[in-house]
Amino acid sequence: MAASLSSMTTLSAPRPVRLLNISNPYSSPSHVRLLPCTASRYTRLVVRSTPSEIANKVSESIKNAEETCADDPKAGECVAAWDEVEELSAAASHARDKNKGKDPLEEYCKDNPETDECRTYED
Amino acid sequence: MAICTVHTTPSLSMPNTHLNQRQVIFFTSARKNQFFRGQNRAFTVSCSADAKTVVIGLAADSGCGKSTFMRRLTSVFGGAAEPPKGGNPDSNTLISDTTTVICLDDYHSLDRTGRKEKGVTALDPKANDFDLMYEQVKALKEGKAVDKPIYNHVTGLLDPPEVIQPPKILVIEGLHPMFDERVRDLLDFSIYLDISNEVKFAWKIQRDMAERGHSLESIKASIEARKPDFDAFIDPQKKYADAVIEVLPTQLIPGDNEGKVLRVRLIQKEGLKHFSPVYLFDEGSTISWIPCGRKLTCSYPGIKFTYGPETYFSNEVSVLEMDGQFDRLDELIYVESHLSNLSSKFYGEVTQQMLKHSDFPGSNNGTGLFQTIIGLKIRDLYEQIVAERAAATAQAAKV
Secondary structure: OOOOOOOOOOEEOOOOOOOOOOOOOOOOOOEHHHHHHHOOOHHHHOOOOHHHHHHHHHHHHHHHHHHHHHHHHHHHHHHHHHHHHHHHHHHHHHHHHHHOOOEEEEEHHHOOOOOOOEEEEEE | OOOEEEEEEOOOOOOOOOOOOOOOEEOOOOOHHHOOEEEEEEEEEEEOOOOEEEEEEEOOOOOHHHHHHHHHHHHHOOOOOOOOOOOOOOOOOOOOOOOEEEEHHHHHHHOHHHHHHHHOOOHHHEEOOHHHHHHHHHHHHOOOOOOEEEEEEEEOEEEEEEOOOOOOOOEEOOOOOOOOOHHHHOOOOOEEEEHHHHHHHHHHHHHHOOOOOHHHHHHHHHHHHHHHHHHHHHHHHHOOOOOEEEEEEEEOOOOOOOOOEEEEEEEEOOOOOOOOOOEEEOOOEEEEOOOEEEEEEEOOEEEEEEEEEEEEOEEEEEEEEEEEEEEOOOHHHHHHEEEEEOOOOOOOHHHEEEEEHHOOOOOOEHHHHHHHHHHHHHHHHHHHHHHHHHHHHHHHOOO
């Protein structure tokens, strides 16, 4: 199990394996995947990583803003530079949130629903 | 969207007084209607083209919880909101069955390079095209599709436009939904998220500290640099909002500066047609309520509620305030059972919505609670407006 999921940057806390997601009483999953690897959501500690493209942009813009503001902190260019930093940080945060939800198993099963790992059983 | 009714017309030759609405007339041949003795039956389907979109405006600074609010709001209406399929992957728009969320950053007239050259921030009205914003929101409200530009936050450029179909509910979120007077008049309901400086700082630290290159100083410098423009252009919009969610540091823990426990105030404008404010126990009176006691045990620092009428920028408002956080499900349901005028469809709906999104930030304090309540209020507002329009159409049809 660990081998196939090693590409994910997640750490799952040691917990008895559950087949049903019963952590949320109000969600009603009518079908379950009988693959024990998909432990319930709350046992995963996700290490959030920003996609490198945006992360680079953020650090560059910070350096740029610090340089521009070294001359004159009140100038329009300085303010605009810090605004750019803010905008890119927000974009980075959104990108992290988007990636957080992605489950490699679900992604794989979207493309290959007929494989053994992706068989579903209706209750 | 159209509301259509089918009825039989006795004869096509008879003058129909309500033909100002677009009508489709189905004429069935005599052979099929042998049972009606050769009489030609005609069925008229009349649709009122007046069912216009309901427009909601949401204003807040960057990093203040607009996206979380949007996700809660679209969840109340049902269905997941996703970016338009098959379009630009960096599109800011979210579409669900009933709702479309448009990010007002798409109406930037200057892209990132343009703003750098001119030395203006995105907060400055000079960087935004309010004429286009007004035109397109008006068109969508009237039920026409538009070609909306896309502002790509990653590259900082303006991408080719995407087509937006008029939805049942249109939400415009961004920095300036209430800045321009014409756009303000199009809004059926408006919300402003007012985050105090200390809390904003704490949230931005949480968001950015893990980011390579950021440090405490850079985060602080960024906030300070944007503050003048924010105070001049964004903050004044709060006096126009129908509901303001104000987030302040807690008063329950003396000297707390972590910003984990929050004091959240829901400021609701009185006297609005389709919006009846949430209240505690007795509408119009001043109440202070600590639910923790014999029936309910809370952990430190507990929960404190206040409710009362106030004046906000010379408007009559009712303020519901929550200080503290929820630790357990039963605290939430206990609180919900004592609030009135929630516009929920069943007992426990607020709790259910909060639980559904327990991983969202703010799910254990007033921000999540009030955002969910506002979501239910907007649903109620939408249903009232639709019922009103249907009644008006029925009246017109009777005449």
